[in-house]
Amino acid sequence: MTAVRPRTRARRGEGSKLREVILDTAERLLIEARDADAVSMRAIADAVGVTPPSIYLHYADKEALIRAVCERSFAAFDEVVERAGNTTDDPVESLRRRARAYVQFGLDNPEQYRILFMGKAAGVADPIDLSNMPGSLAFLHLVEAVERAIGAGLLRPGLEPFLVATGLWAAAHGMTSLLISLPEFPWPDVDTLVDHVCESMTYGLGRPDQRKQAQP
Amino acid sequence: MTAVRPRTRARRGEGSKLREVILDTAERLLIEARDADAVSMRAIADAVGVTPPSIYLHYADKEALIRAVCERSFAAFDEVVERAGNTTDDPVESLRRRARAYVQFGLDNPEQYRILFMGKAAGVADPIDLSNMPGSLAFLHLVEAVERAIGAGLLRPGLEPFLVATGLWAAAHGMTSLLISLPEFPWPDVDTLVDHVCESMTYGLGRPDQRKQAQP
DNA sequence: CTGCTAAGTGAACGCCGTTAAGTGACAGGG
DNA sequence: CCCTGTCACTTAACGGCGTTCACTTAGCAG
Structure with a gap:
């Protein structure tokens, strides 16, 4: 229960801002949980303030998102x-x-x-x-x-x-x-x-x- | 589809035989899949010829079963x-x-x-x-x-x-x-x-x- | 044969990742 | 000013997962 839908829709052409927000949030949750399996797509979406399918507009699947987090960290x-x-x-x-x-x-x-x-x-x-x-x-x-x-x-x-x-x-x-x-x-x-x-x-x-x- | 319910009920007092069968089967599937997440309790139960809850009569949860497999291997x-x-x-x-x-x-x-x-x-x-x-x-x-x-x-x-x-x-x-x-x-x-x-x-x-x- | 109990089963719960179809807001053209 | 296209997202659902609870069936003692 970190942030339950306070997010307002992005402006036109700024859809990819969500990509960064998802990445930041996923990283935070991954660090908190210390276990990728314990971080669900639904939990990430909730924390971002968005519904789960929105994530798939920016990342092919969970593995791609988690790998993006790891690659940025490294x-x-x-x-x-x-x-x-x-x-x-x-x-x-x-x-x-x-x-x-x-x-x-x-x-x-x-x-x-x-x-x-x-x-x-x-x-x-x-x-x-x-x-x-x-x-x-x-x-x-x-x-x-x-x-x-x-x-x-x-x-x-x-x-x-x-x-x-x-x-x-x-x-x-x-x-x-x-x-x-x-x-x-x-x-x-x-x-x-x-x-x-x-x-x-x-x-x-x-x-x-x-x-x-x-x-x- | 390795063995779909050919198993006959164990005799009285021999319930723990199932324990060994489950362990053997789980080990085999783990080796085949090379990934514990890809081996589901349902798949193990199917391969043994039993329903999933039966596994829980012998192992507390999936983690305990997988750990038992690993410990036996080692x-x-x-x-x-x-x-x-x-x-x-x-x-x-x-x-x-x-x-x-x-x-x-x-x-x-x-x-x-x-x-x-x-x-x-x-x-x-x-x-x-x-x-x-x-x-x-x-x-x-x-x-x-x-x-x-x-x-x-x-x-x-x-x-x-x-x-x-x-x-x-x-x-x-x-x-x-x-x-x-x-x-x-x-x-x-x-x-x-x-x-x-x-x-x-x-x-x-x-x-x-x-x-x-x-x-x- | 009866009754007890060990050895299972059936059905469901709540979660998961993922997908298909739908909706609403906003920018630009007429 | 309104229409329309499209971008940004949502709703609803699917199939599978681990797990639990209530129930049934089969073997054995008496």
Whole structure:
């Protein structure tokens, strides 16, 4: 019962203003409910002050609306991570700051993160367009950051940047994902965890003197 | 249309046999649909050969039934990972084999994994009982495996086994989770990825000579 | 055979996402 | 000033969902 039909009809040619209002409202309800299934089209329509079919004038279906919400939330994702990475000149420290920013951003937008990165796989019928995903650009920038670290001689030469970036992404995502889905686990402090994992991946958990072989 | 009411009423005292039949059927439909939402109680009842209310004689609600399916699928999880870890005497190699087994088990039971480890956080009202989760025992065993590796002098002394185990878990989960949710990403071969991440976490991505400091 | 009770069924409730058809207001032309 | 087209929306409904309640039927003990 947030706003029950106070809305006045839009003027001619301004029908698409409703699109924005719906998006804002859906985002608010999604954040409040922390669960897309618990946000019904009817509830969104009610909160906007409109009837349910009006939503379909602007969004094909519920999934499209929810995805629009998530994509807008994550529009700033790449930029935030990039900015965090650019606060230092040390390419390895930069990677650590990127990881921190990644995890924090996910935790700040948990349901959106869950829908975008932890949802059910798209069917073979309508596969996700990876290139349009908000995270794609961020991943490309991560690959570049890895290349800089290798180029600076701080990571082992010969490492494949793509493979390294994929591994770093998986590690950051793993922390984010588990923190979102299993909050009752006795997690250490988030930054402690992120720093530990970055430290592990940079310097290794193994004793240097026990090192068997360093692959190229 | 898999089996439309061929079922004969159970004998007296054997009502709980239906419980197992429902569980088997729900598991089958869940695997087929790869999506719990797409498996309706009515569809399960139909496939069993029974009416929907009968399910509620054995399971409180749909969530309880689906969770029962997932928990049964993951009953063998800890054992599988342990067995994989016990195929070598080298404690570090053992960790790598555990990671491989973890990821593979998740990929073999993707929807169950997604529900158990990538679901929405339980509300504050009814928090998940972590100690009863199938993964809890596996995590404890992972902590022990880490302790053995430290005890054998293969990992840096002074490392906190719990923190290390949490980081390894996050890394393994991150790969599993992303592989499940974003199959259209150009993933490297799964074992290549797992091995790379394990290698990174063991020996580090950094050049040994560039090492700054080794935290205790 | 009778009666008890376990093992189900039938029918309904209120919700959901979605669609087809209808309506009313407003801008522009005559 | 009124007519008319069309844009912005509503009304009403469909089929499906999880779930509940009242009811019935079938197997067994006595």
